[in-house]
Structures are given as structure tokens and as C-alpha cells.
Amino acid sequence: QVQLVESGGGSVQTGGSLRLSCAASGYSRIPDCMAWFRQAPGKEREGVAGIYTGDGTTSYADSVKGRFTISRDNAKPTLYLQMNSLNPEDSGMYYCAEIGWSGCIDLLRSRQIMTTGVDRWGQGTLVTVSS
Numbered sequence: 001q002v003q004l005v006e007s008g009g010g011s012v013q014t015g016g017s018l019r020l021s022c023a024a025s026g027y028s029r030i031p032d033c034m035a036w037f038r039q040a041p042g043k044e045r046e047g048v049a050g051i052y053t054g055d056g057t058t059s060y061a062d063s064v065k066g067r068f069t070i071s072r073d074n075a076k077p078t079l080y081l082q083m084n085s086l087n088p089e090d091s092g093m094y095y096c097a098e099i100g101w102s103g104c105i106d107l108l109r110s111r112q113i114m115t116t117g118v119d120r121w122g123q124g125t126l127v128t129v130s131s
Contacts, residue, residue: 002026002120004096009125016086016129022079022096022122030077033104035113036070038127040092047113048094049081052104059111063089086129096122 008020024030035050049070050059058070069082079096099107103117 004098004120004122006094006096006122006125009094009127011128011130012086014087014129014131017082017084018086018127020081020083020094020096020125020127022081024077024079024098027077030072030074030079031098031119032101033099033107033117034072034079035097035099035107035118036079036081037095037097037113037115037118038090038092039095040089043092045095045115047115050099050107050111050113051079052108053077057108059107059113061113083127086127088129088131091127091129093124094127095124 003025005023030053033052036048037045038048039045048061051070053072067085071080097118098120099117100119106112
């Protein structure tokens with residue numbers, strides 16, 4: 001059974017760090033494009049960071065640039081999100097996603113990370129940042 005399994009969420013104080021992991025379980029190889037999304041209570045799900053796993057091309061939401069780093073280990077295959085300098089606005093459920101081919105083109109051409117491009121979602125991991 002193919003699934004994306006996130007881990008690494010938790011509670012931290014402002015300024016702290018967390019590293020999220022997403023294991024691509026049952027996949028023969030890591031998907032070409034993957035991304036992290038987040039959703040705060042009462043808000044829409046938004047793209048945080050995306051990566052083309054072939055050459056490591058990345059894209060970030062403006063709100064996390066310079067603080068978050070998306071990476072992957074093609075051999076495992078696992079996706080990561082290193083989150084530094086966290087603030088309360090970063091709180092929410094974080095979801096790992098497999099991006100389909102059209103979404104992958106969007107990511108490579110215009111650096112867009114959109115929910116409409118997602119083929120598969122993980123179950124999510126909760127991040128809570130307190131002030």
C-alpha cells in the first residue's frame with residue numbers, strides 16, 4: 001500500500017526549531033515532485049515548500065523563505081522540512097504531499113505550490129508554536 005507518513009511535529013516556543021519527515025512508504029522510488037502544506041484552524045491549506053526530487057529545485061512560500069528548508073533522501077525515500085525561527089503564525093497541521101505531473105510543471109516553471117496539483121496526501125503532523 002502506497003502512503004505518505006509524516007512525523008516530527010510537536011510543540012515549541014517562539015524561535016525554536018523542528019524537523020518534519022515524510023516517509024514515502026510502498027513507493028518504488030521517490031515521486032518526482034513533493035511538497036509540504038500547512039493548515040491553521042479556520043484557514044485554507046497553503047503550500048509551504050516544494051521540491052523537484054530529480055535535481056533538488058525548490059520553491060518556498062514568502063512567509064517561510066530563509067527559515068524553512070525542504071530536502072529529500074531519494075534512497076530512503078523520505079522528504080524533510082527543517083523549520084527554524086518558528087513563530088506562532090507557523091502553527092498548524094503540516095501535510096506531506098505527492099505532486100502530480102501538472103503540479104510539478106507549475107512548481108518548476110512558476111514556483112507555485114498548489115493544492116490542486118496534489119495526487120496524494122499524508123495524514124498530517126501537528127506543529128504548535130507558543131509565544
